[in-house]
Amino acid sequence: MEELKKEEKSLNFIEEIIEQDLKSGKNKSILTRFPPEPNGYLHIGHAKSICLNFGVAQKYGGKTNLRFDDTNPSTEEVEYVESIKTDLKWLGFSWANEFYASDYFDKLFEFALILIRKGLAYIDDSTAEEIASLKGTPTSPGKNNVYRSRSIEENEELFFGMKNGEFPEGSKTLRAKIDMASINMHMRDPILYRIKYANHHRTGDKWCIYPMYDFAHGQSDAIENITHSICTLEFVPHRELYNWYINKLELFPSKQYEFARLNLSYTIMSKRKLLQLVNEKHVAGWDDPRMPTLSGMRRRGYSSEAIIEFCDRIGIAKRENLIDVSLLEFCVREHLNKSAQRRMVVFDPVKVVITNWPKGKIDALTCENNPEDESAGFREIPFNGELFIEREDFMEAPPKKFFRLAVGKQVRLKSAYIITCNDIVKDSSGAIQEIHCTYVPESRSGSDTSGIKVQGTLHWVNSENSIAVQINQYDRLFKVENPSIEEGDFKNYINSESLNKVTAYAELSLLNSEVGQRFQFLRKGYYCLDKDSENKKLIFNRTVTLKDTWGQISLIDIG
């Protein structure tokens, strides 16, 4: 049944291309690659690309290489390399090979030499400004400069000079000799190599010239025999150049295909902007639970299963899109509902005293860990007749559809007894101090013979056997749906209330939880134990709330 469903699911355009290529014999097998630049942490947008690249390879019996696109030493760091590998493993993908564009620096240098010798590349002494001014605009052609006609011998000699550190940074570049009047800006003599006296995270000080993206990416694909090089839409105009290099260099004919990147409502996906949030301390770090990074989402409590399911549901196409976060939230809830154990935690406590509870009696109640998963078993919770419930679960003047506690009303305490509210005690300011109830002895959970039907069930914690914990309640990082299209600085749209720390009272069993463990706090939401927790002080991150239909109704009814 499951398989039938999968077979019925229509192919995305990438899968269609692959099936055609396999069918026509163009490719005997497929090889894809995931090519992150190690200049930041992976985010949910990368997850889409990862699921696509690894996903199609798995589906069609191929493999995927991990290749770090490390051609710009001034922004790239080992820390990022490590985080990327960690995130990839966490998602559950394994790569066939771990490569680096820098592995190919020697070959790339040779490739450049080939182009020079073919008269297809030249050394340009122009400044960046001069290059830009002769480049023209999308609607007007560029112009050739004097360096373009240098002899092959001179170009070769100068290129070695560049490599040997004979020229200052920025003084020379190696450019392809294509067509300064091309309708495609990327074909107007693109730069192949630039001089940079920077220490590279892998090659150290071996090189002082580094290839540009265009001169490295396609050739790296070709060297690895990548059959389908999948990237995002902004690279469409690069495709002509991608093919030009492979053609002139007579390399393996890797093909580039482009799909639309992921945009998520109320978040940003630009690595540059995310870095800014980190550097300027708007968030606690790359793994701040509000960040759309995989490390942030993991810390927040998102499961890899949920993220993969999300990537599967959003689909692959070529049109710009803005996915509603509610779909992501649906995916976490769906997975966590089945996998997370339930616990009881009271956020805003008010005391309930069971007036007919025998003095000193402690009843050990049995509580299911997850109604969606029998194998999750049970735990024991002590009950002593004095407890806390949520302040919002009691109302003095309840509206008709209020299924919770009020004077004269009955509710069930989850996994415990049905109680009847008789009275309330207020302090001098009129605030409710205690709620006095009586319990129905025959209504004990699991052996209820009372025959009483109640409309509501409340979560609670025992007044003595509970611990104070810190809860980090996270909300969306931005106030507007699409921060990147708003006027002005994106930071103007940061939600200043995206983190709200509160103290709550939790059942004792939570003391045994492990960092990263996910729970459903009954009637509240999903929470995950944060790594900053200490023995005495547990910190839970709110992943997402439960769906709250009453919250919506009460807003309308009560106002």
Added chain:
RNA sequence: UGUCCGAUGGUGUAAUUGGCAACACGUCUGUUUUUGGUACAGAAGAGUCUAGGUUCGAGACCUAGUCGGACAACCA
């Protein structure tokens, strides 16, 4: 005033390649429920950017237009 890419319910993705638009999320109704969660049942919501054309028949093909995006870093 250029080239390229795109346009299908609120959102996203489909439509077996030309046979009167489907699925999911979201929204709304009910049922069940010891979570106002979950599960289940159901409903509303687009006639496919516009105008022509080809065709017995067009969301799909052609032409023109409109709108949106990308392209002028020694970034990737």
